[in-house]
Amino acid sequence: MDRGSRSKDALLDAAERLIAERGFEVPLRDIAQAAGQRNNSAVNYHFHSRQDLLDAVVARRLLPMERERERMLGDLDGSAVLEAGEVLGARDVHALMRVLVLPLLRLESTHYARFLQVVGPRLRTEPHDSAETAWPRVLEALSHAVPVADRRARRRRVAAVATAMFALAAEHERSAQDGDPEEIVHMLAAMLTATAPRLV
Structure with missing residues (x-):
């Protein structure tokens, strides 16, 4: 698995956990940090929007x-x-x-x-x-x-x-x-x- 795929998987894991625990409005920067990403815009880079992130969690x-x-x-x-x-x-x-x-x-x-x-x-x-x-x-x-x-x-x-x-x-x-x-x-x-x- 390449670095980009590992980063996306880590973001999906973090999004699933934090949204389940803290609700829909959890900041995307918190998801990025929980996934070990230094860039707070990592979610937007990989998934473009919160909605696309949600859909990706479900699809996986x-x-x-x-x-x-x-x-x-x-x-x-x-x-x-x-x-x-x-x-x-x-x-x-x-x-x-x-x-x-x-x-x-x-x-x-x-x-x-x-x-x-x-x-x-x-x-x-x-x-x-x-x-x-x-x-x-x-x-x-x-x-x-x-x-x-x-x-x-x-x-x-x-x-x-x-x-x-x-x-x-x-x-x-x-x-x-x-x-x-x-x-x-x-x-x-x-x-x-x-x-x-x-x-x-």
Whole structure:
């Protein structure tokens, strides 16, 4: 790895950690200093803007997670599980939830989920919005496990589950990975498949 690549990686590590710990407005010069850069303009030199830096942090983490998700889908014969309109059993729901959750929790990072919590509203795109990734295909399949007929209500439930997943992953990081990831899988599966209460 050349010097420029090492500098960029150090800046990405520092940005992920400091934004997770101190918030979106952390000064870029603090990120540069934490990365061991003497030049306070190092972030602008390598990434041009704060927004480009955020996108680069996400892109670096997204690729290995999506590779792992594709591998996991292949292991459980994902093509059959992901067929449009397929009614999912409890085992399929838990298997697909693991595909979403476990790659995030297995990252060699102690700050990424918290970073996403901070910057999520400011990202130009969702962390997993490409039709070529496993993420939207798994969410679409999981939407068929929501026990309501209205399509918009199912989409809202799936979106809420995704939001809860990032919050639970962030808490998992804060507690130094204490606890069983399967507990998160079970909580999210229960949230997804819960019967909607009848409001009087």
